[in-house]
Amino acid sequence: MNRVCYIVVLGPDGSGKTTIADRLAESLSKNYSVHRMNFAFGIMPSISRVLGRAPRQAVPEGKLDAGMVRPLRPAKAVLLGIWYGIDHVLGHITVRRAKPGEVIVFARSYHDFLYQRAYLKLPCVVPRLFLALGPKPDLVVTPLRDPVVINEGKPELTIDEITEQYDRITSRLSSYSYFSEIDANVGAEYAVKKIRERIGL
Structure with missing residues (x-):
């Protein structure tokens, strides 16, 4: 392979x-x-850092309903959507600087703004605009697992919220065109195999 390959894995908390x-x-x-990355390309600083605020402490994994956050107010959701949208567009720099044959693998990405509970009040036009302007992934894949099984192992989200996400x-x-779903009920190794097959690696 003599090109850069950009892959995103996304899904509800606990989906794997x-x-x-x-x-x-x-x-x-x-x-x-x-190059393994999480959520953002990291070219823009976090808003907390810009505003001089201490970053919020992450809720410990496994805590009941920890992910059942209230949707952000529209103004804050739009601010975050635009801020990280600019970071996503600037991600062209990261992709262009990557060596031929390099693979960029994200867990979570700017696509989160389209489905996560915190951004329910964000007009979809905002993330769609920045996704259109940003670098195009070769594959965005979501691992499908039984919501009941997810909730039993990681109860951060209710079964209904997992289903809705x-x-x-x-x-x-x-x-x-780059979006795909993969059955992850069989296990992570099977999902990895299917991703490699779909991306041709």
């Missing part, structure tokens, strides 16, 4: 996206140079 992204990166690193992902991302 981080595990799959980590194992995908590990698997690919045997043959390719891999999957529905939002399907309805809002299916229009993108």
